[in-house]
Amino acid sequence: MAQPVLEWQAGTVxxxxxxxxxxxxxxxxxxxxxxxxxGMHYDVRLTAPDGYQTERxxxxxxxxxxxxxxxxxxxxxxxxxxSPYLHDVVVTGDQIEVRGPIGGYFVWEVRLGGPLLLIGGxxxxxxxxxxxxxxxxxxxxIPARLLYSSRTQDDxxxxxxxxxxxxxxxxxxxxxxxxxxxxxxWTGYQRRIDGEMLHEVIKPFGEQxxxxxxxxxxxxxxxxxxxxxxxxxxxxxxTERFGPTGV
Amino acid sequence: xxxxxxxxxxxxxxxxxxxxxxxxDVFGRDMTMAVARCAACAREAAMGALMAFIRAPGIVLxxxxxxxxxxxxxxxxxxxxxxxxxxxxxxxxxx
Numbered sequence: 001m002a003q004p005v006l007e008w009q010a011g012t013v014x015x016x017x018x019x020x021x022x023x024x025x026x027x028x029x030x031x032x033x034x035x036x037x038x039g040m041h042y043d044v045r046l047t048a049p050d051g052y053q054t055e056r057x058x059x060x061x062x063x064x065x066x067x068x069x070x071x072x073x074x075x076x077x078x079x080x081x082x083s084p085y086l087h088d089v090v091v092t093g094d095q096i097e098v099r100g101p102i103g104g105y106f107v108w109e110v111r112l113g114g115p116l117l118l119i120g121g122x123x124x125x126x127x128x129x130x131x132x133x134x135x136x137x138x139x140x141x142i143p144a145r146l147l148y149s150s151r152t153q154d155d156x157x158x159x160x161x162x163x164x165x166x167x168x169x170x171x172x173x174x175x176x177x178x179x180x181x182x183x184x185x186w187t188g189y190q191r192r193i194d195g196e197m198l199h200e201v202i203k204p205f206g207e208q209x210x211x212x213x214x215x216x217x218x219x220x221x222x223x224x225x226x227x228x229x230x231x232x233x234x235x236x237x238x239t240e241r242f243g244p245t246g247v
Numbered sequence: 248x249x250x251x252x253x254x255x256x257x258x259x260x261x262x263x264x265x266x267x268x269x270x271x272d273v274f275g276r277d278m279t280m281a282v283a284r285c286a287a288c289a290r291e292a293a294m295g296a297l298m299a300f301i302r303a304p305g306i307v308l309x310x311x312x313x314x315x316x317x318x319x320x321x322x323x324x325x326x327x328x329x330x331x332x333x334x335x336x337x338x339x340x341x342x
Binding site for chain 2 (some may be wrong): 006041043055057099100102103104105106216217219221239240241242243
């Protein structure tokens with residue numbers, strides 16, 4: 001019954017891709033890679049010369065079908081201990097101590113079925129992207145919608161990939177809302193996610209929807225409360241709260 | 248941003264997923280799908296769904312329904328303390 005305790009291992013950074021001004025994706029090659037379930041995370045540990053250690057959890061952005069590698073998309077938190085180091089210091093070829101994959105609650109895989117409604121705020125889209133990449137890698141036809149809240153167009157992570165995914169897949173639709181400034185000519189949502197918006201987005205799926213909500217805590221709280229008020233069965237809603245980052 | 252204390256506490260809250268690695272250290276397995284029954288209100292919740300307060304010297308896990316403290320985890324240089332009297336039981340699914 002017990003699974004082996006995960007060990008720390010040194011992953012090698014094989015690629016760093018800027019996603020937005022505040023986010024970068026780090027690809028790590030892992031000597032002891034294990035297939036994850038989309039939605040899981042890795043812990044990253046930094047050790048200072050004096051022995052001081054600090055850890056943070058980062059969601060896996062890549063699909064489990066990418067064998068041997070994981071991609072972590074990390075938002076730079078200005079007063080953070082780990083993310084500024086990853087953003088400002090780490091270069092390709094460096095080694096980073098990680099352990100994972102971790103978590104079993106906020107996960108989705110094709111065999112769980114759908115329809116799948118993914119709701120993300122800011123970097124909360126990262127584990128949802130792993131779910132979408134997994135769905136695409138498996139050529140699943142399970143209907144899926146993503147509702148993604150960002151401050152501005154420039155803050156949207158994976159925009160090109162999401163647009164390409166939606167263009168080539170009748171079963172998937174990406175819906176964006178902008179909370180600070182919408183791009184010129186934008187006719188879509190431009191406010192924080194609210195009950196009316198959720199009602200519209202969930203409509204094609206009804207109560208059958210499997211809903212995953214990830215983002216800053218206040219966003220997740222308000223979305224989860226609105227979904228509960230709509231009468232969605234609580235066992236079909238999974239949430240993951242990132243903490244205080246405001247969107 | 249103006250926030251009163253209650254709002255700030257809510258904003259700083261994460262959930263049991265965020266301490267999954269720490270729980271794995273303690274229990275030797277993934278605990279996010281383990282169910283805790285709250286001793287205060289008797290509701291059950293997956294540990295991944297508990298409210299987690301981690302910006303402190305220790306970790307406090309609270310019931311998502313009634314907000315009672317289910318467990319506290321504190322690490323010192325020589326020991327790890329787990330106090331879980333807020334849980335009637337933990338139910339670990341066989342894997």
